[in-house]
Amino acid sequence: MDEIEEIRSKIDLVQYISETVPLKKTGRNFKACCPFHSEKTPSFIVNPERQIWKCFGCGVGGDIFKFVMEQERVEFGEALRLLAKKAGVTLKRYQPTKSESEKDKLYEINHLAAEFFHYLLINHPVGRRALNYILQRGVTKESLEQFKLGYSPASWDELQKFLVGKKKYSIFDLEKAGLVVKSDRGGFYDRFRDRLMFPLFDHRGNIVGFAGRLLDPGAKEAKYVNTPETSIYHKSELLYPLQITKEEIKKTGAAVVVEGELDAISSYQVGIKNVVAIKGSALTEFQARLLKRFTENLILSLDADAAGDMAARRGIEIADSLGFNLKVVTLEKYKDPDEAAQKDPGYFKKRLEEAENIYDFYLNSAFARFRGKTPEEKKKIGQELIPIFGKIEDEIVKNVYIKKLSQRLGVNEEAIILQIEKFFKKESKILPKPVSVNPVKTRREILEKYFLSLLFQSKKIEILKEEKDLFCLPVNLRLIKMLEDFLKENLNFSSQFFFKSLPGELKEAFDSLYLIDFGEKIEEEDWVKEEIKRLKKELKILGVKEELETVCLRLKTETDPEEEKKVQEKIKLLAQRLSELEKT
Template identity: 60%
Template sequence: MKIENIDFGEAVKELAKRAGVKLTQYRPSEGEREKQVLYEINHLAGEFYHFLLMSHPTGKKALNYILGRGISKESLILFKIGFAPEGWRSLHHFLVGKKHYHVQSLENAGLVIKTPGGSYYDRFRGRLMFPLKDHRGNICGFAGRVLDPQAKEAKYVNTPETLVYYKSGLLYGLSEAKEEIKKKDEVVLVEGELDAISSFQSGVKNVVAIKGSALTTTQIQLISRFTKNMTFALDQDIAGDQAARRGIELADEQGLMIKVVKAKGGKDPDEIAQKNPQLWLKMVQQAIPVYDYLIDSALNRFNVEGINGKKKIGDELVPILTKITNEIVKAHYVKLLAEKIKVDEEAILNEMAKWQKDQSEGGVKGQTEKVLVEEKKPRERFWKNIFWP
């Protein structure tokens, strides 16, 4: 239930649905009713945005733009992409004026913003709209993208966290890709919505977007329900991306097998898949284990023949190898690194032990300093009360 982000009552309904059992006596809690209202509002907002993009003159410019980016009409329909018009109260008028929802519910869903004067206006205006669904297909929120890449405003605006939307627990495209992920027993992780959609179109359909490079524990647990094999295909080199590296550590701790796509031919998966779908498919198929990737990356950036280069390679890779949880995997890569930089395995193991000791002592020192600071505060208050009553 925790991974599903649902409470007990919702879990009962979900289990009954899966078992084909009809609940004859069921009274939803206040929290469940509120969540259901937010799901209904988000669904109607998604229909509103999608209609404007696909069937209304208001969305023609946006439709031409997204089709020009290589996204097919079939994909627009599958992923329910839409358009938020420029008007300040267009969605407000539709949901409150026509559908008779309370404006407070729209605010709770993150769709409108309240002014200091007490009036409300639409959060999303003049943007392509990407519904953000949970793996069951409920729309939890939205990501709105500007049409003009030169616009001064933020490229993306997302729904703020709500009762049903938690960015850290959502994977874009999972509701559409989950069957393919189970079939392939592998998930391909990309950064953004367009990366995922273009990849899906190219034939790599077991793909989800993590909306950035930071993979969370909740997302990893969710992925684990469908596969234990994960392939990173992010925009940046993960060797230099601390957020991505942390995600790899978390996935390793959860026992997932991790690979990395060595991307070329474009700045991101969206561009590569649009230019050359077959190349993108081939690159995904040829993804290499993550620790091979990280070792190769370090070897390519530093001079392995010089002592300074060896030290830099060690400084970068020792913390990574130390954190590998499987001892057999760890031993394999210690041996491989020793061979690559031409040193004894014992030297690397010694550096790993030193690094681990430094981390432990640093943690103890930090906790000790925190305790001393906390103990000092009452004494400071005591003397201040004496001299400055």
Template identity: 45%
Template sequence: MPDQVDEIKAKTDIVSIVGEYLELKKAGRNFRALCPFHSEKTPSFMVSSELQIYKCFGCSKSGDVISFLEEYEGMDFPEALKFLADRVGIKLDPFKGSSKGEKEKIFQINELASYFYTYLLLKHTIGKTAFDYLVKQRKLKPETIRKFKIGYSPNRSFALKSFLLDKKGYQLSDIEKTGIIYVKDGRAFDRFRGRIIFPLFDHRGNIAGFAGRILPGEDRDLAKYINTPETLTYRKGKMLYGLNMTKSDIKKEGYVVLVEGELDMISSWQVGITNCVAIKGSSLTYEQAKLIGHYTEKLVLALDADLAGDNAVRRGIEIAEKEGFEIKVARLSKFKDPDEAARENPEMLKRAIKEAVNIWDFILENIFSRYKGEGGGVKARISKEVVPVLYSIKDKIVQAHYLKVVSDRLSVSLDAVSEQVLSYKPSQTSVPGKVSFSPTPKKERRELLEERILSLAFRHKSKVLQKSIFLDLFSTSLAKRIFVKFRMFIRENEFDPSLFASFLPGELVEGFSDMILKEEEDLKGKGFFEKELELLINELKITDIKEKLEKVGKKIQEFEKQGKSGELVERQKEFARLARELREFEGEEFKGIILSTKRK
């Protein structure tokens, strides 16, 4: 397996893979993008084709193509390896310990279960009632049903178990791990029996779980919808229904339409709203927001028009705001949800999405619409709801606008509304915030200069490091060790960043990678490299002299206190000589450079 990992990585170009997810731009020898792992406005995420690695100089996330897929796509190692192996045409050997990874086995069983359910709905008489309901009442086209692999589970406890266990030969323990059956009193039951089945795909197209809906007129004591319980492959709050089909359209349109349930999403998609997903619940989660952020920064909420829908907007808004989304809300008019709107008046639904209003306008209008009258009691109840909303608006200009709106609507002074918002104390319970980073350690100026010299040489003209001037130039640990290794390597090899990285001991690879990935602008123009290098060397010598002056100055103070006149005179002469050297360096053409002392 280790040999296969190396073979797969050797045949994979990290720039090509990362470029499918991020907008990469050439930056010298490397590529640059906005980091997908933290919020930033200036790109600090670098990808090296030579080293086949990435690193963000803002949040310090780094790794190879496999770790990128693990971080970005949420894949585990076997999934990422299989994904890459399939792309480059390599058949993977079985992983040690089992013939299939646990997740892979669940996906396979779910795929077979989906085939079973779909067959019964489309080709068996037992599914006719469910099929007629979907086509006649929910107005789904047969091709839509096939596209979403909708199925039907008969109201028979052991039908699925017999298919998977007896016909396909899976172990009962493996089937139970999928959540589609449960064992009671030693017997296995189909969890979704008697229900219309919606396979729940992850954004890569794997069937992670299922949702089941009872038919109208069935036992009213049963929940209308049930889902697969949490498994290795399915976690409700991390998935977006339909994303596997609509992610390219979301990128193309530049925004996503969020709806609540499966039928909301399917009906909307069927009438041409192909950039929509369902959050499968009444509130957007933090994990869902992060996933949406891979494809767009704009979202339109088209949730149910009842109270649950309004609450969903209120609960999800803070999460979306924290993630930096531009948020609008589609007003569904007389329709209770997007499914009904798509069936009854699809053009109205499309228009509502195109004319979606700003989230703050929607929330405030929703609050005011629920209260009638103009008395003090009514205004007090409105105030109780609008003040937290106004407080949560982070943009002060936008907040000022809505303070004025509320002031006018309530016919009270702007100062009164402003004071109420300023005195508001929010609850400490809140949604998860953005990822925070520990303060990164500072580097001394000498360390920065030495590493920048090496970075400049490695990226533009490594042969310059063979000159004798550099032999005694480096004194900080990382720079000196990498320089010594470079001199050893270059005796028998032409410099190649990838080969040199493999030559280095493990503890030096990250430091060297940082030098190669430095996000400085390219050096353009004839002689610019030489001038920049001379400037850096000059600055390093100035730093060296200043350090020596500081040490000699301390010795002079000691000898003065101790009355050692002979040693004092010698140190004063040395101090004067160093001071002259410093004046000579600082008087030259290059006046020095400013370096950040923070690690990016």
């Protein structure tokens, strides 16, 4: 068995996917809302027998490797290595590609840089000032270890001396990792100087970059310097420090979302361990999807005026459309979660317990900012809230907030409903219509595929022996022919071995038969029988109709009277057969 097959045999696809996506059994398949696009009704199907999955909404699908590639956004090699590790399979034959080895090298460099910074902070006199500063800010020694905080010395080349001089990496690799910057004169200098260093881990525990924080609050430089975008660091994808807090998020069933690294560390220290920082004010779609693997509930720690922040609002909209339950916590007395956790953890925890529904937050925030007494103020509030409330998916919830808004504005509900309609009419004119990805299928394509799918899934393939004349699409005829050949050499049918016997272009067609969802009914013998009967009839009728069409076309072009008579006879016969068929 090769390594890929060994991994496949050791990790069950359904099990694997259900670790992060809530799958529901439906007949022979499992179903869920797609983890890769926004939807409210499930079109993501997993078939255990074939160990395959597909989303009929956005079209992606494949095997376990493809799933990992999509979910982790990695290339095949990385997916292979991830799964090999999980399955306990040693990859002997696999050669990483150039870009994989390159990424590995950058992880190594970052790892060594983190060790270097950490050593200087904890053990070296050069880091003493930084150490005093961070301890005085209330970060404990334990946290310094756990989050591997460090110090980058006030030098232009100390890190280079270590990584290039001692560890023999090339300066260009350091540049690729974002650790050094090319100077105008052609040399390189260390990017992070005299800063408190936060290594940024991805959720799998690789160090992908750094955030460097200024020690002297009065200095003129930027408070934070971050690793620029590199092949392994993408700011919009990072959730800090998810590699540590993901288990806690799963366990508590919610994630507290804060802005910065220190917000997260301070919260963690006081026992709010289900925390992540989004490194900015707006949650991105990637971050939301990543969080969705661990929880359905988000508590966003927002500034009281964040409702007016369009970027933050967009992030909330994204999370809402992905089906999260959203709550908001505001910390009126304190600047940020860091300060609240340091000064008054009891207050912070209490506020978290009282976190308000996102729509109440919007409502209260708008009234706090615009008062809502004069007509102009009321208009402003309407302008802010109507686009938000109009988009509420659940009609009951929507109604609740229309009521609330009408009461507080002192206007009737009709006015608000009218305004919502007006707003969305205007918006729908601007938005382009979505383009359908699937070309229209003919009735024959649909019927043949459905019938084949039913026969394979209900394991009634022996019926194909008698009924193969019902099929005429080349791909299906070829599948049936392959099946006949297979059954000549094998006593029993096994979808796995049959799949292996197929040429590449038929493999996908065969797998797609297992992704049609019959629900629980596929288990009911009677239903399957009836369905087979119905499909036989439908395909026969379709066959006659198609023949009729062709013959009728001939009639139009036929000039020889003798021939014309024959054709008319034929039409009569076919029409007769059709009516007989339809009667049965």
